[in-house]
Amino acid sequence: MAEAQTNETVPVTVLTGYLGAGKTTLLNRILSENHGRKYAVVINEFGELGVDNDLVVDTDEEVFEMNNGCVCCTVRGDLIRILGGLLRRRGRFDGIIIETTGLANPAPVAQTFFVDEDVKAKTRLDAIVTVVDAKHLPQRLADSHEAADQIAFADVIVLNKTDLVTPDELAAVEARIREINRFATIHRAERGGVPIAELLDRGAFDLDRVLAARPDFLEDDSHEHNEDVSSMSFEVERPLDPEKFNAWISGLLATKGQDLLRTKGILAYANEDRRFAFQAVHMIADGGFIGPWKDGDPRRSRIVFIGRDLNRPQLRRGFESCQAT
Known part of the structure; x- marks a missing residue:
């Protein structure tokens, strides 16, 4: 993406994580905190996202404003269509958050920002934020490949529910995450307690910014x-x-x-x-x-x-x- 476009495009954060990891708790914090910014939130109710990015189509779309001015969309339809509708109301929000289902592979959502020219011209994928359950991650990795995919895709990882594990267990879980993705930023948290500024509008998907902040980011x-x-x-x-x-x-x-x-x-x-x-x-x-x-x-x-x-x-x-x- 050219630098000249950056200030004109809308930052989009994809919020993912396995069932029960704490995505909704984190999203509610973002919507309720007095951070002075407005976010359009797309709640992904596509069901399971298939390899062919085949989404369930439904014409219903509900749009309403939250108390803090955030625009919330309950999505029952095509993600590109929803984004197009949001972008026509560009002045009402500062960024977009897409929450995926707990069983979703983030790939089809991320691919949207590569394959659709209109979306690509008007938005920028700011970061994929994955919420991880520190207590149950070992079991999730054993029984679900989606849990590993969500970690592998992440630019930022919220290692949640750290109060439910011992220090040794926490260190082991973090090491396991690093085996899958050595390049994401990890924030340890209880009940999604990570400063919002560490998650949104960070340019984490822009590898050049990451390299500027962390020169050892790509050390092999x-x-x-x-x-x-x-x-x-x-x-x-x-x-x-x-x-x-x-x-x-x-x-x-x-x-x-x-x-x-x-x-x-x-x-x-x-x-x-x-x-x-x-x-x-x-x-x-x-x-x-x-x-x-x-x-x-x-x-x-x-x-x-x-x-x-x-x-x-x-x-x-x-x-x-x-x-x-």
Whole structure:
């Protein structure tokens, strides 16, 4: 996304988490606190979201204003249509929050902001915030792949109900989360007690901002995990050939897209002074220049993969092969 667009687009936060994790408690806090901002809230009642993003269509839509000025929408229909209707009332709110069902994979919601040109032009995916139940996460990971998906997709994780576990249990749960997603910011909480400013309008989905705040964000290590979902990152020093990168990433997403939950990177192209931000959800990819490299910053390309059955040597060789000769 170009920097010039950022102030004109509406920030969208996707709030997800498994059944009983505390999403509604957190959402109620956002709606009731006196934070001086107005949010349109889309309550996702699509039912289970399928692989084909096939949503249950219903013409009913209820819109009402909360006491603090937030606009709340109970959605029974297509997410794109609802967003389009909200955007026609742009002046009534500062941002949009989409709460997914507890059994939902966040991918179809996130993909909306890549595939629909009108939504893409008027909104920006600010962050995927996942609420995690510290007490029951081990069991959820054992019996539901959606719980792992929700963690893998997260930019921000609210590790909730920390008062129900011992310090050792909490440390073990946090370590398990890190095995699935080493790159998300984790906030420990009781009853969703995280400052709202740490969750909304943070630009967490903008990888460049994350790198500016946390330069070690993409530091790689050789530690491997045998769990279903893993994350890994790579960095190259030589500039990339954009044609080589596009050919490689297109082929990779076409063949491994179902297993690649999130892909994101900041790229240095040959003969180009601007940084290129790339990100993808499964097979749906997007990218754009985000402004010049800052003086003194190393012009290195970095990329992150979060997914299943990732082949580290193969991904590393593929990314390195994209360097300009």
